[in-house]
Amino acid sequence: MSEDGGIDSFGGDEGNTAEVISGPPVGPKVWSITQVNRAVKEMLESSIDALWIGGEVGQWTRSRPGHCYFTLKDEQAELRAVMFARDASLLPTDPEQGMKVRCFGDLTLYERRGNYQMIVRRVEAEGEDGLWRKAFEKLKGRLAGEGLLADERKLPLPAYPEVIGVVTSPTGAALRDIVTVLRRRAPWSRIVLSPSRVQGEGASEDLAKALDRLVESEVPDVIIVGRGGGSLEDLWAFNEEALARAIVASPIPIVSAVGHEVDITISDLVADVRAPTPSAAAELVVPDGVVLLSDVRAAPLRLSRGVRRAAERRRARVTDRMRVLSRTMERSIRPARQSVGMDSERLERSIQQSLDQKRAAFSMLSGRLEALSPLATLARGYSVARTSDGTVLRRVTDFHPGLQFDLKVTDGTVEANAVGPAKPGREER
Amino acid sequence: MIEGDGNKVGLEERLERLEAIIDRMESEDIALDEALQLFEEGVGHVREAEQVLAETELRVEELLAGGEVLEREIEEE
Structure with missing residues (x-):
């Protein structure tokens, strides 16, 4: 592309030549803007493949439908760039002004304005995960806030x-x-x-x-x-x-x-x-199901141990209470028992006393009885005369002559016959 | 709502109650009457929980847009 004759290389040469030869001389061939822009656009797009371009982000604006318009620049030059919504929506976040980025896309020309620009498909911030990291930190900061x-x-x-x-x-x-x-x-x-x-x-x-x-x-x-x-x-x-x-x-x-x-x-x-x-x-x-199931299956054993412990505690408590109770009872009946002891001693004593009295009375009586006993009289030499039927013969008149009777003496009985009343003078001594 | 098989008490609740019962029986001096009551309750939970845990078929379902749930096959690797 030379500075002056670039336009010559565009199509339609033959037609031009024919016109010049056949027709009357007219002015130079004039292109419409549309034609030129289209021609330049086609040339750009067909001669330069998609490429990465590195630079600094200038102004970045995002339109309502989501298209992003920005400039890429270095110290000396600028390049207009656009990223359409479909691609821009995949950006984790918009790059900030001054951020060093590299963009991948195609060079083209915006026909309506005649602007040469880059259609960017991807933007990557410099450094590993640049934009992602930035978006992550931004959202994290907001949520943390x-x-x-x-x-x-x-x-x-x-x-x-x-x-x-x-x-x-x-x-x-x-x-x-x-x-x-x-x-x-x-x-x-x-x-x-x-x-x-x-x-x-x-x-x-x-x-x-x-x-x-x-x-x-x-x-x-x-x-x-x-x-x-x-x-x-x-x-x-x-x-x-x-x-x-x-x-x-x-x-x-x-x-x-x-x-x-x-x-x-x-x-x-x-x-x-x-x-x-x-x-x-x-x-x-x-x-872990295996552990859980074995825990659950072990539960009844633990539960029954709990019951056994409660039962043992209860038994121990009952024994304890019994011990306490018996101690308390012991304490409370001790005075009573002592007084009962005293009473019984007295009782015993009085019983003993009355026994002694009775015994004394008895031996006195028995002495007197002894004295009254007929056996004792017999022993002294008296005898008792009785009929065979036991009637005691007391008077002379009881002894009619010829009467058979028993004469009891101290060591036995003798059979005797009554002769008759004794002669006076023999009666008594 | 879709709920688990008409079990009024969930596994979670059941196992937590069982844990609490065992804890109490092992750590506190409880009266025999209460111990017996807890034993009975605990054994009931064990029986029910065991029934749930013995289930060996993992169910995989998909929540559909309408909110209903559909059984689905998932093949393992």
Whole structure:
């Protein structure tokens, strides 16, 4: 392209030549603006492939429909650039003025204005994760400012969830991993999947909606939100505000499980618990079924031990009480027993006394009886005369002559005959 | 709402109550009457929980747009 004759190289040479030869001489060939701009545009686009251009961001404006207009510049020069909404929507955030970036796109010409410009398809800030990092920090700062990252906001996970909600892609590795772990660890549980796209434009809004639906269903006890590993761009939906707000709003505890161990996302920060991977999230939300079941089966033994201990305590208490009671009774009857002791002594004494008196009286009486006994009289030499029928013969007149009678003497009885009354003078001595 | 198989008391609640009962029986001096009562209640929870935990078929369902839940097959790797 030479400075003066560039235009010569454009098409239509033959027609021009013919006109010059046949017709009357007229003025030079005049191009319309439209023609020229189109021609230049075609030349630019056909001769220069898409390329990366590095520079500093000048002014950056984003129109209502989402197209971005900006300038790229270095010390000496400027280049106009536009990024259409479809591509711009994938930007994590708009670059700031003065930021060093590299842009990938095509050089073209905006025909209506005749402006030469770059149509940018990608913008990357210099340094690893430049724009992503910036967007991440910006959103993180805003959420932190609202107190949404505070530990006090975190809900505790249920110890024994029965229903585990999962927000992820229905075809992704994350769901498979979660199912595998839960099938092994907690086969009694139930998974309710709320399917969502996990990457690409609008994925964050999609995830937020899927999460909202699950929360509204009130079915899950805990929810895992996540996806398997991928590039920073693939994981980006989990760094966006839509999902972050939905997580924050959930009254059901949420475990965030995005990508691999090293990937930390905004979702991880606002969730109640961050798990390094989807498998780890599944491990974390349910107890180990084998351990749990054996614990439950061991419970009746522990319960019965408790009952036995209570029974032993009760027995010990009863024994204790008995001991106390008997001590108390002992104490309370001691005075009574003492007085009873005293009384009995007195009683014994008085009984003894009366016994003694009676004994004395008796021996006196028996002495007198002795004196009265006929045997004693007989012993002194008297005898008793009795008839055979026992009648005592007391008077002379009782003895008619010839009467047979018994004469009792001290050592026996003698049979005797009455002769008749004795001669006077023999009667008595 | 969709709820778990007509079990009025959830597993969570049941196991937590069971834990509380065992804790109480192991750490406090409770009266025999109460111990017997707790024993009975605890054994009931054990029986019910065991029934739930013995379930061996993980159910995977999908929440549809309308809010209903549909059983779905997930093949493992």
